[in-house]
Amino acid sequence: xxxxxGKILIFIILAIVFVIITLLISKLIRPNRPTFEKQxxxxxxxxxxGSPWVKFxxxxxxxxxxxxxxxxxxxxxxxWALIYKEYGIxxxxxxxxxLLILGLGMAYEWRKGxxxxxxxxxxxxxxxxxxxxxxxxxxxx
Amino acid sequence: xxxxxxxxxxxxxxxxxxxxxxxxSRNIIYSGFSLLFTFFGVAGIYVLLGSDFIAVVQIMVYVGxxxxxxxxxxxLTNKIVDVEIRTGASHMLPAAIGVGILFGALTAVMVFTxxxxxxxLVPQTTTxxxxxxxxxxxxxxxxxxxxLLLVALIGAATIARREKE
Numbered sequence: 001x002x003x004x005x006g007k008i009l010i011f012i013i014l015a016i017v018f019v020i021i022t023l024l025i026s027k028l029i030r031p032n033r034p035t036f037e038k039q040x041x042x043x044x045x046x047x048x049x050g051s052p053w054v055k056f057x058x059x060x061x062x063x064x065x066x067x068x069x070x071x072x073x074x075x076x077x078x079x080w081a082l083i084y085k086e087y088g089i090x091x092x093x094x095x096x097x098x099l100l101i102l103g104l105g106m107a108y109e110w111r112k113g114x115x116x117x118x119x120x121x122x123x124x125x126x127x128x129x130x131x132x133x134x135x136x137x138x139x140x141x
Numbered sequence: 142x143x144x145x146x147x148x149x150x151x152x153x154x155x156x157x158x159x160x161x162x163x164x165x166s167r168n169i170i171y172s173g174f175s176l177l178f179t180f181f182g183v184a185g186i187y188v189l190l191g192s193d194f195i196a197v198v199q200i201m202v203y204v205g206x207x208x209x210x211x212x213x214x215x216x217l218t219n220k221i222v223d224v225e226i227r228t229g230a231s232h233m234l235p236a237a238i239g240v241g242i243l244f245g246a247l248t249a250v251m252v253f254t255x256x257x258x259x260x261x262l263v264p265q266t267t268t269x270x271x272x273x274x275x276x277x278x279x280x281x282x283x284x285x286x287x288x289l290l291l292v293a294l295i296g297a298a299t300i301a302r303r304e305k306e
Contacts, residue, residue: 004266005188005196009148061213062301068206069294075201076286079194079272091276094283101287105294114298 059117066109073102149189156182168222173212180204194268 041048077095084091109115159178166172180203187196275283 005193058217058301061210061217062298064206064210064213065297065301066294068202068210069290069297071202071206073287073290075198076275076283078197079268079275080283081272082269083272083276087276094276094280097284098287101284101291102294105291108295109298112298112302114302 062114066114069105070102073098145189149186152182152185152189154182155179156186169215169218170212173208173215176211177204177208180208191265191267193266194271197268 077098080091080095080098084095087094156179159175159182162175163172163179166175180199184196184199184204187193187199
């Protein structure tokens with residue numbers, strides 16, 4: 001007697017075994033001639049520079065926070081999605097209101113610009129600034 | 142020792158070993174990734190207890206969500222490698238007494254509880270029943286949950302928003 005989770009367990013075990021066997025076979029048949037260049041950290045062909053443990057932009061964290069809220073929403077929609085058809089239009093309306101309330105939050109964040117990625121603002125040089133600087137140097141001379 | 146026991150002890154082993162690594166690793170990135178296996182092991186134990194919905198929630202929310210948040214939090218910290226595990230305030234005796242009392246209490250609960258055991262009972266799926274209750278009896282709570290998530294969403298965005306200069 002195999003439950004659905006038993007099948008999932010078999011999938012998990014197969015995935016692990018698949019990875020192990022693939023790595024073992026390639027370990028057995030590949031030539032092994034390591035050099036200094038080959039053993040360096042691969043960074044898109046460039047020579048790695050500095051420590052990889054750098055601080056990340058805070059924007060990633062905000063996106064992760066928003067993601068978790070919608071993650072919980074998806075989890076709560078699981079039981080609803082299994083059953084709403086049996087209740088006809090009423091069941092559909094229940095889920096629709098649920099989604100609309102959360103869509104309100106989505107609209108709020110969109111409007112407030114929380115979904116915008118904060119880019120560094122480059123300052124293009126202005127002609128007037130250059131002219132002013134030049135006139136200042138001329139005056140000082 | 143039957144098949145289910147073997148699976149249970151496998152998941153229990155995964156949970157305990159990875160939790161031990163979470164606490165003792167000196168690199169908090171490794172701690173974060175060990176936490177993944179702890180959450181996964183706990184999800185497996187939920188499945189064996191017959192609560193499939195809780196197990197899916199555990200995988201979706203904890204493994205898929207909270208862990209990402211923790212890893213991003215780790216990446217925002219100053220010191221990632223060679224973290225001092227022992228803090229300055231380390232009191233062995235009170236800690237030993239507290240842990241001993243807790244261990245004794247948990248063991249007493251384990252020994253004296255009359256565990257229900259019904260052999261051969263295949264656990265039924267609970268998700269459909271939860272869905273029925275959410276649509277009929279607890280429909281107000283279902284919509285209130287959406288309100289709660291809305292408040293959390295706006296609150297999180299407001300707190301984390303970068304101040305405009």
